[in-house]
Amino acid sequence: MTSSTQTTVTVLGLGAMGRALAAAFVAAGHPTTVWNRSPGKDADLIARGATSVATAAEAVRASDLVVGCLFDHGSVHEVLDPVAGLLAGRPLVNLTSTEPAGARELATWAAANGIPFLDGGIMATPEMIGRPGSALLYSGSSDVFDTFRDVLESLGTAEYFGADAGRASLVDFALLSGMYVMFAGYYHGAAMVREIGMSAEEFGNRAASWLAALLPSLPAAGAQIDTGDYSQVLQPLTFTKAALDAIVSASRDAGVDLDIVGPVRDLVDRQIAAGYGAQSSERAFESLNPRPRIAS
Structure with missing residues (x-):
């Protein structure tokens, strides 16, 4: 060496x-x-x-x-x-x-x-x-x-x-995609709360704490995606759809475009339309990448 x-x-x-x-x-x-x-x-x-x-x-x-x-x-x-x-x-x-x-x-x-x-x-x-x-x-x-x-x-x-x-x-670009979409979700939320006078900085402090609490759940979600078995349900797609529909409605009321949240709702809607509404929300992944799995 x-x-x-x-x-x-x-x-x-x-x-x-x-x-x-x-x-x-x-x-x-x-x-x-x-x-x-x-x-x-x-x-x-x-x-x-x-x-x-x-x-x-x-x-x-x-x-x-x-x-x-x-x-x-x-x-x-x-x-x-x-x-x-x-x-x-x-x-x-x-x-x-x-x-x-x-x-x-x-x-x-x-x-x-x-x-x-x-x-x-x-x-x-x-x-x-x-x-x-x-x-x-x-x-x-x-x-x-x-x-x-x-x-x-x-x-x-x-x-x-x-x-x-x-x-x-x-791998680099895949990680960056997660970063950019996370920031985009923050931008959308900051646009929503502008209506009530909350600054983007204050909302950023709240979002940082909230997202940090959720991030440790990503490997478990990934493990379920890897199996392709979405029958173990923490939150069904129907529940996630109801939440996203409400966010979409609240966004419209606040005058915020749906460029960010709308496509996320569409991923969930496609799985529900295919008959998977009772399965775990992680199944939305299959709307992005429905190809056969490659054994690791």
């Missing part, structure tokens, strides 16, 4: 997240080279001890490990295609936010160019990188992950999801 204290790292891309990654590598004692397509984003990193270079080619040549954190999938190719020959045999970790299909395409491109490739998803904000609570998900080359795990853990906890380069991205 490569000694983490001797590993040199290059970071390509100095947006907010790229700068945070580079700062964490520097703080962990790794000689770090940085490059960005537009100038002016490296001054703080240079002050901390990073080395800035003018071209991507120089950046790739400088280090044992190359980490890309660029704007999107297209920009990864724009930056790396011209230096593919220099990357041959040099481990590449893509931390650009890339869809699973894009991650798999990059893995195929990397293999064709002899580049050991690992894709990653970042479950953290830039401010969290290198601190407790920061987590990064990886898939692709197990050799790259195993060899450089100590280095990658400079950024946050590191978890490996297998050789399929798209798996980490899929």
